[in-house]
Structures are given as C-alpha cells and as structure tokens.
Amino acid sequence: xxxxxxxxxxxHKSFDEINAVNGVSFEIQRGEILSLLGPNGAGxxxxxxxxSGLLKPTQGQAYIDGHSVLSDAEAVKQTIGVVPxxxxxxxxxxxxxxxxxxxxxxxLRGSYLQERIAAVLEVAGLAERADAKVETYSGGMKxxxxxxxxxxxxxKVLYMDEPTVGIDPQSRRRILDTVMELNQSGLTVLYTTHYxxxxxxxxxxxGIIDHGQLIALGxxxxxxxxxxxxDIVRIGLEPDGLDYAALSAALQxxxxxxxxxxxxxxxxxxxxxxxxxxxxxxxxxxxANGRIRSIKIEEPNLEAVFLHLTGRALRD
Amino acid sequence: xxxxQIAWKDTLTRFRDWKALVGLLGxxxxxxxxxxxxxxxxxxxxxxxxxxxxIEMILVNQDAGDLGANYExxxxxxxxxxxxxxxxxNDLEAARAEIEAGNARGVLFIPAGFSDxxxxxxxxxxxxxxSGSVELYLDPAANISPFIIQSIVEQITAGANxxxxxxxxxxxxxxxxxxxxxxxxxxxxxxxxxxxxxxxFDFSSQKLTLNKIEVGEARESFSPFAFFIxxxxxxxxxxxxxxxxxxxxxxESRGTLPxxxxxxxxxxxxxxxxxxxxxMTGLLQFTILVIASTLIFGxxxxxxxxxxxxxxxxxxxxxxxxxxxxxVFARNETQASIVGSAVSLVFGALGGSFFPAENFSxxxxxxxxxTLNRWAMQGLTTLTIRQGGFNDILLEAGILGAIGLxxxxxxxxxxxxxxxx
Numbered sequence: 001x002x003x004x005x006x007x008x009x010x011x012h013k014s015f016d017e018i019n020a021v022n023g024v025s026f027e028i029q030r031g032e033i034l035s036l037l038g039p040n041g042a043g044x045x046x047x048x049x050x051x052s053g054l055l056k057p058t059q060g061q062a063y064i065d066g067h068s069v070l071s072d073a074e075a076v077k078q079t080i081g082v083v084p085x086x087x088x089x090x091x092x093x094x095x096x097x098x099x100x101x102x103x104x105x106x107x108l109r110g111s112y113l114q115e116r117i118a119a120v121l122e123v124a125g126l127a128e129r130a131d132a133k134v135e136t137y138s139g140g141m142k143x144x145x146x147x148x149x150x151x152x153x154x155x156k157v158l159y160m161d162e163p164t165v166g167i168d169p170q171s172r173r174r175i176l177d178t179v180m181e182l183n184q185s186g187l188t189v190l191y192t193t194h195y196x197x198x199x200x201x202x203x204x205x206x207g208i209i210d211h212g213q214l215i216a217l218g219x220x221x222x223x224x225x226x227x228x229x230x231d232i233v234r235i236g237l238e239p240d241g242l243d244y245a246a247l248s249a250a251l252q253x254x255x256x257x258x259x260x261x262x263x264x265x266x267x268x269x270x271x272x273x274x275x276x277x278x279x280x281x282x283x284x285x286x287x288a289n290g291r292i293r294s295i296k297i298e299e300p301n302l303e304a305v306f307l308h309l310t311g312r313a314l315r316d
Numbered sequence: 317x318x319x320x321q322i323a324w325k326d327t328l329t330r331f332r333d334w335k336a337l338v339g340l341l342g343x344x345x346x347x348x349x350x351x352x353x354x355x356x357x358x359x360x361x362x363x364x365x366x367x368x369x370x371i372e373m374i375l376v377n378q379d380a381g382d383l384g385a386n387y388e389x390x391x392x393x394x395x396x397x398x399x400x401x402x403x404x405x406n407d408l409e410a411a412r413a414e415i416e417a418g419n420a421r422g423v424l425f426i427p428a429g430f431s432d433x434x435x436x437x438x439x440x441x442x443x444x445x446x447s448g449s450v451e452l453y454l455d456p457a458a459n460i461s462p463f464i465i466q467s468i469v470e471q472i473t474a475g476a477n478x479x480x481x482x483x484x485x486x487x488x489x490x491x492x493x494x495x496x497x498x499x500x501x502x503x504x505x506x507x508x509x510x511x512x513x514x515x516x517f518d519f520s521s522q523k524l525t526l527n528k529i530e531v532g533e534a535r536e537s538f539s540p541f542a543f544f545i546x547x548x549x550x551x552x553x554x555x556x557x558x559x560x561x562x563x564x565x566x567x568e569s570r571g572t573l574p575x576x577x578x579x580x581x582x583x584x585x586x587x588x589x590x591x592x593x594x595x596m597t598g599l600l601q602f603t604i605l606v607i608a609s610t611l612i613f614g615x616x617x618x619x620x621x622x623x624x625x626x627x628x629x630x631x632x633x634x635x636x637x638x639x640x641x642x643x644v645f646a647r648n649e650t651q652a653s654i655v656g657s658a659v660s661l662v663f664g665a666l667g668g669s670f671f672p673a674e675n676f677s678x679x680x681x682x683x684x685x686x687t688l689n690r691w692a693m694q695g696l697t698t699l700t701i702r703q704g705g706f707n708d709i710l711l712e713a714g715i716l717g718a719i720g721l722x723x724x725x726x727x728x729x730x731x732x733x734x735x736x737x
Contacts, residue, residue: 092329105576
C-alpha cells in the first residue's frame with residue numbers, strides 16, 4: 001500500500017426527499033481491498049454508482065487514479081471495472097459473445113480482445129463452457145462470468161457490488177478465492193457486502209455504512225477495539241409468546257449488559273465479560289417465563305461493532 | 317462506432333428468440349393468409365366475399381337508352397351490393413364535388429344519347445355509331461377504391477362492346493351469305509337486317525357478372541394479399557417496434573443498461589444503439605415479409621424497387637421513433653407494453669391496416685391521417701396495387717420521414733434525460 005488510488009470526499013446523493021448517501025468520505029490505497037459493510041439499503045450501491053460515473057453526486061467529489069468522476073468520467077470508466085449486483089449479461093448470448101460485446105464497449109478490438117476473453121474465461125474457470133448460452137449456466141457460473149466482464153479491460157480498480165448474493169456456498173468460496181487471487185496480482189478492490197464473514201476474510205480495511213453514512217472505517221482489529229471488552233451473547237428462545245419488549249428492557253438493566261435486542265426468537269446481547277453476567281441473564285429470562293434453546297458467546301466482531309454503533313443487528 | 321455494436325447485439329438477440337420470431341414474422345404471414353383465404357378467392361380455396369366494401373360511387377346517368385340502363389343495372393345488382401354503395405345524381409358537377417369533398421371515390425357519367433350513339437339508327441354509318449363514350453371520374457387521393465370502380469366499369473364496357481360487336485358481325489355475315497345463296501333467299505336479307513338491329517337486343521338480360529376485378533395500369537388481378545400483407549406487415553411492425561423500444565427498459569431493470577453506462581461509452585451512443593437495434597430488427601422483419609410474401613403468395617410489391625425501399629425504410633424509421641418516444645414516458649416495462657399494444661391496435665384500425673382508410677369519412681378520416689399506418693399503407697398500396705413509381709410515393713415518404721425524424725430525435729433526447737441521474 002503505497003499511494004491513494006481512490007479518494008471520495010463528502011459524497012452526497014439525494015433522490016427527491018431521500019438522502020441515500022450522506023457525506024461519505026474515504027480513500028483506498030493501491031493494491032488494497034476495502035469492503036463497505038452494511039445492511040441492504042445502507043447506501044453501498046449508491047456510493048459505488050457515484051464512484052463509477054453512473055450517478056452524479058448531489059454534492060462532493062471523487063477521484064479515481066487522479067481522474068475526477070465529475071469532470072473526467074470517461075477516463076474514470078476506463079480505469080475501473082464494475083461487477084454489479086445483478087447478473088448484467090445477455091442470457092441468449094454465449095459467454096464468449098457476451099465477453100466480446102462488453103470488451104468492445106471498453107474499446108477492445110481484434111486479437112487483443114480475443115486474448116483478453118481467453119484470459120478472463122480462465123479466471124472464471126469457464127473456458128470449456130464458453131460457447132454455451134449464458135441462460136443455460138448455473139447461478140454460480142453466471143456470477144463468475146459477471147465478474148469476468150469486469151476484468152476484460154484490465155482495470156486498475158475493481159468495484160464488486162455484493163457479488164455473492166444468492167449463490168451456493170461452493171460458488172461463493174470460489175468467488176472469494178478469485179477476489180483474493182486478483183488482489184494478490186495487484187488489483188485494487190472496492191467490495192460491498194452485507195455478509196460480515198466476507199468482509200472479515202477479504203478486506204485490508206472495512207467501512208461500516210448505515211443510513212447513507214460511513215460510521216466506522218479501519219482494519220478489523222481497529223474496528224473491534226471500538227467495542228472494547230464487549231462480547232456478543234446469542235440466546236435462542238422457544239417462541240412461547242414472550243413479551244419481548246419487557247424482557248429486553250429487563251435485560252438492559254443488568255449491570256454489564258450494554259445492548260439487548262430480539263430478532264427472530266433470538267436474543268442478541270452486548271455484554272462486558274459475558275461469562276460473569278450470564279447467570280443473571282438466564283435468571284431474568286427464567287423470571288419472564290422464557291425457555292432457552294441455545295446459548296452462544298462470541299468474541300467481539302464486526303457484528304458487535306455494528307450493534308454497538310447502530311443499536312441494530314447487521315441483518316436488520 | 318459502439319452504437320452499431322449495440323444495435324447488432326440487439327438484432328442478434330431478437331432473432332435468436334423463437335418466441336419473438338413468431339411475433340415478428342409468423343403472425344403477419346399467418347393472419348394475412350387467414351384473412352386472404354377468408355375474403356379472397358385464392359386458388360379456389362377461399363370464399364368470394366368482398367374484402368373491401370361500401371365503396372362510395374355516384375352514377376350520373378343522363379342516357380335514356382338501354383346501354384345506360386345496363387350500366388345502372390349491373391352497378392346496382394345484388395352481386396355488387398356489398399362492394400359498391402351507388403348513389404344516383406343528375407348533376408355531373410355536383411357529383412364531382414362529392415369526390416373533392418371526400419364523400420365519393422368515383423363518378424360514372426353516362427351522357428344523354430349514349431345508347432343512341434352506339435346503336436345506330438337505320439341508314440347511319442358504323443363509324444358514327446361507335447363514337448359514344450362514358451366518363452369516369454376517380455378520387456386521386458385514394459388508392460384501392462378508385463381502381464376497383466374503374467375495373468368494374470371497364471368490365472361492363474368490355475361486355476357491352478363484345479355484345480355489340482358480335483351482333484353487328486353476325487348480322488352482316490348472314491345478310492351477305494343470304495344474298496349469295498340466290499334468289500330464294502333474297503327475301504331473307506331485309507328481314508334479318510331488320511331483326512338483327514341492336515335495338516332489338518335486350519342488353520339488360522345479359523348477365524354481366526363480376527368474375528374478377530382488374531386494377532392498375534398493368535391490369536394485374538387484384539389480390540386481397542396485395543392489401544392485407546402490407547396491412548399486417550405495418551400492423552405487426554408497430555408491435556415489434558414498441559417491443560424493441562421496451563427492451564431499453566428491460567435492460568434497465570436487468571442491470572445491463574446501468575452496466576453499459578459504466579463503460580466508456582457516451583450515453584447518446586448507448587441510446588442510439590438501442591434505438592438503432594429496434595430499427596434494424598424492423599427493417600429485417602419487413603424485408604423478410606416482403607420476400608416471403610412474394611415467394612409464398614406471389615404478390616407484387618410493385619415495379620419500383622427504390623420506391624419500395626424508401627417506403628419500407630421510412631416506415632420502420634417512423635415506427636421505431638414513435639415506439640421509442642412512447643416508451644420513454646412509460647414508468648416501467650408493463651406500462652410500456654400496455655401503451656404499445658393499445659397504440660398499435662388503434663393505429664392499425666384507424667390507419668388502414670385492416671380496412672382501406674380511404675373509405676373512412678368525416679372525423680375518422682381526418683384522425684386517420686395522424687397515424688403513421690395511414691401513410692405507410694398509402695405508400696405501400698400505391699406500389700402494390702396502383703403499381704406506382706418512386707414519384708408517386710414522395711408525399712408519403714416525406715410524411716413518414718418527418719414523423720421518424722421528430723420522434724427519433726425527441727426520444728433520443730428524452731432517454732438521455734431519463735437515464736442520466
């Protein structure tokens with residue numbers, strides 16, 4: 001990590017009355033993977049859209065490899081590769097035809113285009129199925145071709161917007177491995193996800209985004225330090241018609257319990273020295289006539305950070 | 317140019333979709349065949365019901381003789397009742413004014429003494445006898461109806477001429493032969509001469525049936541396909557152009573349009589490419605229909621290839637422009653689909669894809685002129701039915717070109733405004 005390749009400064013984007021992005025600023029160093037972690041609707045895609053020249057910021061500025069997204073969008077688009085959340089391919093065309101079309105949109109021609117198509121097909125592991133129509137592919141294969149399109153013109157920065165949504169664990173594993181391999185070859189990656197595990201595994205740094213604001217930015221260890229000694233305690237409850245609001249209020253009165261929220265019959269608590277207060281927690285649940293199904297104590301992680309910062313679970 | 321790449325990609329994907337192909341090519345050919353077989357008399361397979369009906373015609377018959385009555389009887393006969401709506405007037409100028417007012421497609425004028433001129437009085441010469449003529453006034457603004465009227469009148473005239481000629485020749489020959497046979501037959505000559513005078517023939521008893529309607533200068537047989545194939549081609553072209561334009565919204569929702577916008581391709585080139593793809597698809601669709609209908613149904617698309625190319629290209633241009641313009645204001649694909657189908661149907665009905673628009677009268681006729689189908693059909697039938705040339709379709713070409721230019725430019729501008737956020 002030697003120099004800044006992406007610099008976003010006070011980005012805002014409003015749609016009518018809604019502020020989708022509200023003052024987002026960050027930098028990405030060359031060769032870095034930075035993940036934007038946040039729930040659906042947090043503003044991740046809107047941020048990427050502004051950085052790729054698809055949306056004009058209502059306010060703010062961004063530079064990619066020295067090119068302004070406002071005044072030099074053409075150069076920005078040549079510098080970046082974009083892997084959108086949707087499978088943005090033409091299903092009735094083959095993978096090779098899709099790649100040829102998208103390559104031409106990036107200005108590639110002739111033998112160089114053919115070389116690049118062959119190269120990205122290798123990266124996607126789909127060289128043997130290259131002439132089959134995309135509509136005949138599995139979800140994972142489509143995702144891999146979707147990524148391959150973004151690599152065709154050898155971009156300096158690759159934006160990947162939730163590239164593992166809706167695919168099987170095996171395909172997800174393969175995509176994550178590919179991202180790490182690409183990064184090892186020198187590619188800078190801006191990655192968005194709402195899966196905490198992906199952000200933890202891939203990223204040099206993580207930005208936590210919620211309600212259009214970047215609420216935390218740093219390495220995983222830097223972020224978890226912000227939570228301090230708080231552990232996450234997850235308690236599975238039998239759905240017995242408990243008064244969850246009353247139970248939550250009672251639990252937060254216990255000394256050492258910082259946050260308590262209930263989601264899908266699961267009690268999520270943020271507690272200092274969880275082992276010390278666990279007996280009081282169980283006792284409170286018992287008094288409320290709750291029946292415990294499971295108990296799990298987790299070390300501070302990004303979920304704890306998110307809970308700590310927003311008072312909500314990441315998947316909310 | 318990247319626009320061409322986008323246009324070609326769209327054309328390729330469209331023609332690979334067999335469901336789309338059914339709509340693009342199958343439907344117009346199948347429906348034309350069904351309508352043609354139902355209304356035409358194709359190869360003896362179909363019925364003989366007139367595909368075109370209630371053509372407004374005026375008869376000004378000032379002749380008091382049998383021949384004038386013969387025209388009147390045939391024109392108002394039961395066989396032509398559905399096809400022609402014949403009114404009788406006495407004043408030729410008033411009748412011609414009806415054409416100019418758009419209330420009639422043709423006027424047949426039979427002058428006073430017409431029968432007398434053709435059926436010679438005793439002692440008059442044959443040359444004088446054949447100098448009588450009827451006058452036919454046709455609406456130059458209409459394509460099909462005037463030619464049907466002209467054909468019917470020509471049929472009646474030809475039939476009458478045949479009878480007159482046959483009667484004259486036979487009488488002359490018998491008289492001549494009778495004289496040669498000798499004195500015994502001498503008395504026969506004056507009797508035959510008197511009996512075979514044309515006025516003794518009852519022309520009204522001749523059954524001048526309408527076997528076929530001949531139209532155009534080339535006197536080609538009028539085929540319902542010459543009307544219905546262009547009609548259905550334009551009608552289904554409208555559908556496919558709306559459908560093609562809708563693909564922009566489809567690409568937006570599928571994410572390929574936003575992805576295109578993240579490539580270093582100017583937005584105007586993307587939109588132009590999308591609209592160009594619709595245009596190319598339409599052009600290919602129409603070209604295949606022209607070739608297929610020529611090979612399958614043997615219809616003639618006229619003798620003017622430049623004229624045909626001009627009308628087809630400008631029709632597709634106008635239809636793709638209109639499709640794009642209406643699509644740009646649609647909220648989503650569903651709305652675009654509903655609006656597209658509605659406009660295609662209304663334009664098809666008002667613009668003459670199902671019935672000759674020239675037979676419309678009053679407000680409908682005026683409204684019809686605001687549809688591009690009207691001008692496309694007028695241009696195409698000028699070529700297929702009237703066998704007109706390039707110069708005959710200039711008005712239609714100009715109007716279609718103007719519609720295309722305005723709608724295409726507006727759509728290009730409006731799409732950019734819609735997608736650049």
